């Protein structure tokens with residue numbers, strides 16, 4: 001297992017629509033283990049593969065019992081009409097959090113690391129996490145969903161963030177085993 005570097009806002013991999021997983025092999029299991037370890041190391045409640053530079057539809061999350069779960073190829077729905085208000089943050093925008101309204105409950109259907117069908121029903125924080133992480137797989141960040149005024153404040157905070165001026169990683173192409181989706 002390994003703790004991988006977490007990609008920060010501004011990295012193009014965070015804006016790329018991730019590819020579906022089609023091969024459920026050792027490489028995928030290693031990716032899920034690394035996501036879990038990286039998430040724990042960073043003290044996060046969710047981490048999507050693009051955040052470690054792998055453009056595949058996979059994420060890990062902490063469930064209501066603080067156990068690590070994972071979902072491969074997740075599809076969300078139905079969403080509850082009831083909404084929740086709360087602060088949301090992201091390991092790719094360290095130190096920043098903003099009020100964001102989300103659905104109170106959501107069902108996520110996907111697969112586990114062996115390709116078996118899995119259904120996760122989330123409410124509250126878990127529902128927020130499932131929505132946030134699935135967004136990552138579509139190249140969407142939570143700041144995209146903020147209301148206009150909050151988004152303005154968020155963009156200012158991002159510009160002023162210490163990490164915002166760090167050099168962006170160079171995109172390398174190499175014959176990586178993860179189906180060429182690692183960047």
Ligand code: NI
Nearest residue numbers: 089090091092
């Ligand atoms: Ni995030």
